[in-house]
Amino acid sequence: MHTFRRLMKIRTASAGLVMVAVLAVACTLLPPLLPYDPLEIDLHHRFLPPLSGGHVLGTDEIGRDTLVRLLAGARTSLLIGLSAMVLSTVTGCLTGGLTGFHGGWTRRVLMRIVDSVLCFPTIFLLLTLASFGQPGAPTIVGIVSLVAWMEVSRVVDGQVRALRGREFVIAVEAMGASGVHMLLRELLPNITGAIIVVSTLNVARAILMEAYVSYLGNGIQPPQPSLGAMLNDAQEYLRPDPWLAILPGLVIAIAVIGLNFVGDGLRLAVDPRQGRRA
Amino acid sequence: MADPTAPLLDVRNLTKIYPRRKGLFGKGDDFVALDDISFTVARGEVLGIVGESGSGKSTAGRIAMDILPRTSGQVLFDGVDPDGMDRRQRRAFRRRAQMIFQDPYASLNPRMTVEQLLRTPLALHGLTAGPAEDRRKLVAALDLVGLPETLLNRYPHEFSGGQRQRINIARALMLDPALVVADEAVSALDVSVQAQVVNLFMDLRERLGIAIVFIAHDLPVVGVISDRIAVMYRGRIVELGETVAMFTRPRHPYTAMLLNAAPAPDSAPAGPMAARLPAEETDGAGGCAFRPRCPFAIAACATGKPPVRMLEGGHMTACLRDELVIDGPLAGQSCR
Ligand SMILES: Nc1ncnc2c1ncn2[C@@H]1O[C@H](COP(=O)(O)OP(=O)(O)O)[C@@H](O)[C@H]1O
Ligand code: SF4
Ligand SMILES: [Mg+2]
Numbered sequence: 348m349h350t351f352r353r354l355m356k357i358r359t360a361s362a363g364l365v366m367v368a369v370l371a372v373a374c375t376l377l378p379p380l381l382p383y384d385p386l387e388i389d390l391h392h393r394f395l396p397p398l399s400g401g402h403v404l405g406t407d408e409i410g411r412d413t414l415v416r417l418l419a420g421a422r423t424s425l426l427i428g429l430s431a432m433v434l435s436t437v438t439g440c441l442t443g444g445l446t447g448f449h450g451g452w453t454r455r456v457l458m459r460i461v462d463s464v465l466c467f468p469t470i471f472l473l474l475t476l477a478s479f480g481q482p483g484a485p486t487i488v489g490i491v492s493l494v495a496w497m498e499v500s501r502v503v504d505g506q507v508r509a510l511r512g513r514e515f516v517i518a519v520e521a522m523g524a525s526g527v528h529m530l531l532r533e534l535l536p537n538i539t540g541a542i543i544v545v546s547t548l549n550v551a552r553a554i555l556m557e558a559y560v561s562y563l564g565n566g567i568q569p570p571q572p573s574l575g576a577m578l579n580d581a582q583e584y585l586r587p588d589p590w591l592a593i594l595p596g597l598v599i600a601i602a603v604i605g606l607n608f609v610g611d612g613l614r615l616a617v618d619p620r621q622g623r624r625a
Numbered sequence: 626m627a628d629p630t631a632p633l634l635d636v637r638n639l640t641k642i643y644p645r646r647k648g649l650f651g652k653g654d655d656f657v658a659l660d661d662i663s664f665t666v667a668r669g670e671v672l673g674i675v676g677e678s679g680s681g682k683s684t685a686g687r688i689a690m691d692i693l694p695r696t697s698g699q700v701l702f703d704g705v706d707p708d709g710m711d712r713r714q715r716r717a718f719r720r721r722a723q724m725i726f727q728d729p730y731a732s733l734n735p736r737m738t739v740e741q742l743l744r745t746p747l748a749l750h751g752l753t754a755g756p757a758e759d760r761r762k763l764v765a766a767l768d769l770v771g772l773p774e775t776l777l778n779r780y781p782h783e784f785s786g787g788q789r790q791r792i793n794i795a796r797a798l799m800l801d802p803a804l805v806v807a808d809e810a811v812s813a814l815d816v817s818v819q820a821q822v823v824n825l826f827m828d829l830r831e832r833l834g835i836a837i838v839f840i841a842h843d844l845p846v847v848g849v850i851s852d853r854i855a856v857m858y859r860g861r862i863v864e865l866g867e868t869v870a871m872f873t874r875p876r877h878p879y880t881a882m883l884l885n886a887a888p889a890p891d892s893a894p895a896g897p898m899a900a901r902l903p904a905e906e907t908d909g910a911g912g913c914a915f916r917p918r919c920p921f922a923i924a925a926c927a928t929g930k931p932p933v934r935m936l937e938g939g940h941m942t943a944c945l946r947d948e949l950v951i952d953g954p955l956a957g958q959s960c961r
Contacts, residue, residue, distance in 0.1 A: 513731055514726045514727075514728055514731040514732040515731060515732050515733055515734045515735075517692060517726070517732075518724065518726060518732045518733075518793075519734075519745060519749070520692055521690050521692050521719070521722075521723070521724045522719060522720075522723065522745070522746050522749055522750075522796075522800070523715075523716060523719030523720065523749050523750060524745075524749055528749065532745075533734055536734075536736045537734070537735065537736055
């Protein structure tokens, strides 16, 4: 509760939270209220500009309603972001928790792998992996998680290591607590803040990654709407109909910037000492 | 079942060596934190362990609790070494031996309420017996340490240092321990609060018959509560004996120094002792480790570690000079 109040005091963070919330609410509640289907083709009304012919944001090259497609694409993006986040957070907490707790050679090996993978530009790794897999949402979730869990793992490992020798952990150890109890009941609850921060930033990253991959044709396959694929489609008509590119770009920006604002804000809100230093 | 007249805790020839490396590839320069120490604690007895910071008190306490590996030596709890205990014995050991730490702020999980903190030991040992019965136990433990049950839903940060230490003690009591190792349990507290918590420990020993290893760097505080006291210097026990005997006639010059650095034992406990170990002091290599600071040193003190001498009444000292007569604060008083 204190954390939330501190978060709302940070202007960028509250703005980010509003951006993400509006987007999430819009793409869950709005589509059923609109009279169009994202896959519905209407060749008589192609390239309608926004606010014309009953289409709030116009139509695309085969007459599909842009607003409905944007909302559906954003929904896919958010779902992919959330699934990748859940998967990577769980994996990262388990691995980082174990290595941070036990140390030793497992830790050295795992952290060395994490470090060397994380120093590659993620996007190349992602595209390479994507070209091997069956295109689609589950593949993207898998691939993004494959990279994202390492960030979580590194953070959890560091924090668990820092807290492992603290007296409140030794105290329950002396009362007979098992490693599992110490990790799950004593250590992890004390680092939820740090975990939430990386996880939030990971959602943003996953959304951006989905857009990249779909833009390059290895992600969500047509005719299913995806923000990245919409950007790609719009390329051909950039000159006469720029809004077809601007709109999905804007939605990606809102989601990613909003989540980053929230994540950065959380970093300060969770650990006020860091805020004073900054 | 172990012999009831045998000591509850019997520590024999405990040695702890920390390997220390100088620089990245430097040759190992081992640090002897405990050098062959032995002591016993009888059922219901309070043994004080005193010595300046860095003398090895916490190391000894933690090894006795089996939360720190030792280099060599034996720890017998009820005649069995935790090192060789089977699962069941180990569980019983973890229940019957409890530890209280110095820093009451760091030893409670900041994310748990008092209720959750006190329930943890019950859950760990499968001793939960339904919400109502558990709650009765929690309230009883809080009552023993003088805290009202209205605090159950509060978090540690809402309490003062003294209250937190009471919560720590209540948590240890949840398991009905036979032994409590209190490592500097009052050192971080204000002087007036120190006295209250020391009184609480004495009260618990009286009412529940709990044996206590009371570790502190402040000899007067230790003197108030302890039946016997072990004085540590640089990883060795240099004197061990009954409190009254030690306060009447300390046998080791270091004990005398600790006594003179502080007021008499029945006055209020004093603040942290002024005399601390200088950072880089020659350790009287080869001879008595205390020699560089000893006002009574003689030539013989430089040759070889002084052997442990047994005196009457189970008193022991590691000072060569047996003819030395030093008056303690109780000297001249016929009886305490
Ligand atoms: N993990 C460790 N590694 C190396 N040296 C240590 C370690 N822990 C303690 N020591 C050293 O052992 C000595 C005894 O420490 P400790 O038992 O904590 O003393 P005390 O509790 O009497 O202050 C100190 O000099 C300390 O520096
Ligand atoms: S042995 Fe010598 S140096 Fe050591 S305490 Fe006794 S008199 Fe002092
Ligand atoms: Mg200590």
